[in-house]
Amino acid sequence: MIKKSLLALILLSSIFCSAQKLRKRTTMLMGSRFDITIVSTDSLTAENRINEAIEEITRIENLISDWKSDSQVSEVNQNAGIRAVKVDKEVFDLTKRALYISQLTNGAFDISYAAMDKIWRFDDTMTEMPSPEVIQKSVEKVGYQNIILDSIQSTIFLKKQGMKIGFGSIGKGYAADKAREIMQSKGVLSGIINASGDMATWGTQTDGTNWNIGITNPFKTNDLVAIVPLKTEAVTTSGSYEKFVEFNGQRYSHIINPKTGYPATGLVSVTVFGPSAEMANGFSTSIIVLGQDEGLKLIDQFSDYSCLIITDKGKVIKSKKFRFKMKASKIKK
CATH class of the missing domain: 1.10.3980.10 (ApbE-like superfamily)
Known part of the structure; x- marks a missing residue:
């Protein structure tokens, strides 16, 4: 049903305070790319903390990965x-x-x-x-x-033979949440865990400013439709613009409706903000399947979560709790 794409970019400040260092490492975990970025005053300590984050994500992978036969x-x-x-x-x-x-x-x-x-x-x-x-x-x-x-x-x-469960979606969000939790418990005051677009952030950049998260334009993927500032928060994006097929002029997403077996249509990008990357991922995927009206009804039930929806016509829709400023209500395809 769900295969996430990396649909958000981390925009890091280029102004670094001398007392703090930014350390980033990219690695493959849970079959996906993870970018682990933390701020520390000590390079060796930073590398050790990143190792601990990787150990935590690996531990979770060994528990829940349906492609590991011994999980x-x-x-x-x-x-x-x-x-x-x-x-x-x-x-x-x-x-x-x-x-x-x-x-x-x-x-x-x-x-x-x-x-x-x-x-x-x-x-x-x-x-x-x-x-x-x-x-x-x-x-x-x-x-x-x-x-x-x-x-x-x-x-x-x-209950049924042949049934399977899988955490290919919210599993990465859960891992990002847990890695952030481990880092905070170890005294790391700031960073981002980016699990292929499922992001958990905390603290600020080295110059004291918020982390800036860019949301990709689904029609022109080298452009951004918004840059939003985050502190301790999570953000995930589900979208159809990188993997899809077209028949008779209709685009069919790689995100499949598990009730019908048909790919989702109508929405090309849904970005969800909230405290948990795990929950945000569940919402962003669900909204792609549910569509605009039902998706907004869903997210508006939760005061801590908000979303930005982009339709296949280029219309930009914000949920009631969406607090970031957006200049455009429609983007050109």
Whole structure:
């Protein structure tokens, strides 16, 4: 259902205070690019802190990655339709929160999307749409209603054989949140964890100014539609403009509606702001699937979250709680 693209740029100040140093490292984790940036007065300490952030993200990957055969999530998937699997409280709680988003969005977000047949290809090899019958069959094993949690035993049971759960979306947001939490607990006063567009920020830049996050223009990807200042916050972007197919003049996103098997249409970019990258990711993906009206109804229920939506017509829409200034209400395609 969900494959995120890096849709936001970090714009770092070029004015550095002599007492503080900015350290950044890029690495591949959870199958994606992670950029870890922190501010420190000591270079060696900064490198050690970044190592600890990487260790935390790697620990989470080993717990929840459905592509690692020895992870707890893989064990849950391997026993679908057979038995309940006992998991760590951390995995159980993450699954519980994912189910909450699934229920909240009536399945527009669904962690059992991992069982969906990969009938859509976004690598220029598709020449025609799949048939309705093939599309319908592709979602037969998808359905969050068939995930059974036992909080007393800390078990997860998938009722149907062939079912799978996956955290390819909110998992990176969760890892960004946890890495930020670790850094703050170690006394790192400022930084950004960027998990392929799922960002968790805290503190300020070396010159005392806010972090500036640029939101990509989905029609001209070298341009920005907005630059927003953040302190301790999270931001995620879901979009269709990097991976899509077109048939009969209609663009079909790589973000698939897990209820229907059809790609989402109508919105090309949704950026969500709030305290948690995990939750923001769940919202941004869901809004792409739900569409403008239902998506705004969803986000407006949560006072700590806001969003910026760009439609396939170039219209720019802000949710009620969106606090940043935007000059344009429409961008040229």
